[in-house]
Amino acid sequence: MNLLEFKSSSKSKFLEKCKIINWEVICILFVFFLTGCAVLYSASGGDLNPLVKNHIIKFIFSSIVFIFILLINYKFIKSLSLYFYLISIASLIFLIFFGIESAGSKRWISLGFFSIQPSEFAKIFLVLAIAKYYSEVAYIKNNSLIKSIFPILLILVPFFLIVNQPDLGTSLLLVANGLSIIIVSGISIWLIVIGFIILISLIPITWNLLHNYQQNRILTFLNPENDPLGSGYHIAQSKIAIGSGGFTGKGYMQGSQSQLEFIPEIHTDFVFSIFSEEFGFLGSIIIILLHFYLFFYGMKSSFYANNEFDKLVVFGLTINYFFYFLINISMVIGLVPVVGVPLPIISYGGSSMLAIIISFAIIQKININRKIN
Incomplete structure (x- = not known):
């Protein structure tokens, strides 16, 4: 079994695979990356600090891994799963x-x-x-x-x-x-x-x-106004930021909650709060709809999969991604306790970004294999 498919594939077949790739998905992932860069830059007060630079470097590395997975022989993924x-x-x-x-x-x-x-x-x-x-x-x-x-x-x-x-x-x-x-x-x-x-x-x-802090997070979720300056501070400030954004937002780098650093963990767990304050309900809906597009793309890919392995892999990776998104959004608006789940690709974090991009690379790989065969 060749590890890399391009060793045994003609140039025309490789170009055929490029045409089969769902470029809409890749564009959406890139939009999320750019959104993350913009939010991190805003959260740092307009400074191209190490967080922004690292976010860019990690996305470039993740993109290389994405391409590598597309070139790997499909059978390699299944045979080494365990x-x-x-x-x-x-x-x-x-x-x-x-x-x-x-x-x-x-x-x-x-x-x-x-x-x-x-x-x-x-x-x-x-x-x-x-x-x-x-x-x-x-x-x-x-x-x-x-x-x-x-x-x-x-x-x-x-x-x-x-x-x-x-x-x-x-x-x-x-x-x-x-x-x-x-x-x-x-x-x-x-x-x-x-x-x-x-x-x-x-x-x-x-x-x-x-642990005590985990219990406090759950108690805060049940009654966030009970301790607004203590354990309920995160959620209280997040709600203020999202609510103050209105329909179109306060404008880029104009959010008071983020620029005055009222929101904790603004580069990881609460990036959506910053985005909502600056771009409002309209911008938030666009981001949410893009996430739902990726979810339905994954579900559709699972439905049309060739075999049981492909079906379960695509379903599992899609659900994993969707849980990321759903829990983070629910967390910042107070529907679930704060559990430290990032917003896919937009939040700062190399491991979570790489994991999500690997997931969509595998889904794309399975779709390419299905359409060719």
Whole structure:
């Protein structure tokens, strides 16, 4: 098996693949990148600081990875799915002993000039592993419980490792994403009901395992006005910024909440608050609609997939991306607790950006393979 398809493909076939690529998706991803640069530049007061420069460098690197994935032999992705998963588990274990500690958590591995967050890639490799498993056990028709035990174990291992960092937001997204794939695979409706009952019954136990700051975030979500200068400060300032933007916004770099630094974590979790204040409801709706376009593109790609593996991979990667978007938007307007989930590509963060771009590269790769074959 050739690792790179262009070694065995003619120039005309390579150009044919370029025509098949969904360029609208690539343009939207690029728009998100430019939006992120603009928001980061505004948040820094008009200074081309290291955050903006790093954001640009990380996007260029992610774009190179995107192109590389399009050139990889399609069979390579499927054949090594479980190995990718094992590598991600090994990296999460490595974090326990050698991870970079910041703000009381170990989430990053230093690679010299840059650092990576393994949990971001664990979500991608979990999707590949579960899809690989279900594509291999399709012959088991009558006992969906047996079919689901192994995927649940695949979910639980990285879940506990990520919770231990601690990173509640990422761990919950990983579980939600994994369970979504299991449901789509054809599990019995009764097992779904039983699973939800078990999850609900575990809430009291989970609450006692949470750190104090995590409990405060949930309590703040339930009553954000109870402590507006303390644990409720993030949400209160975010709502003020979004509401004050009006229909068309205050104008670029004219937002008082961002320019006066009232909003914490403005370069990561709350970039949408800055954008909404400066570009208003109109700009916010455009960004939201672009995200929904990518979501429906992924769902359509999953529906037309050639086989079970492709279907589950595209579905899982799309749902993972959509959860990113949905939770971040819900978080900044106070619909869910603050859990530290970035807005895809727009927020500052190299690992999350790379993970999202890898996801869409794989989806594009599967679509290209389907249309050619």
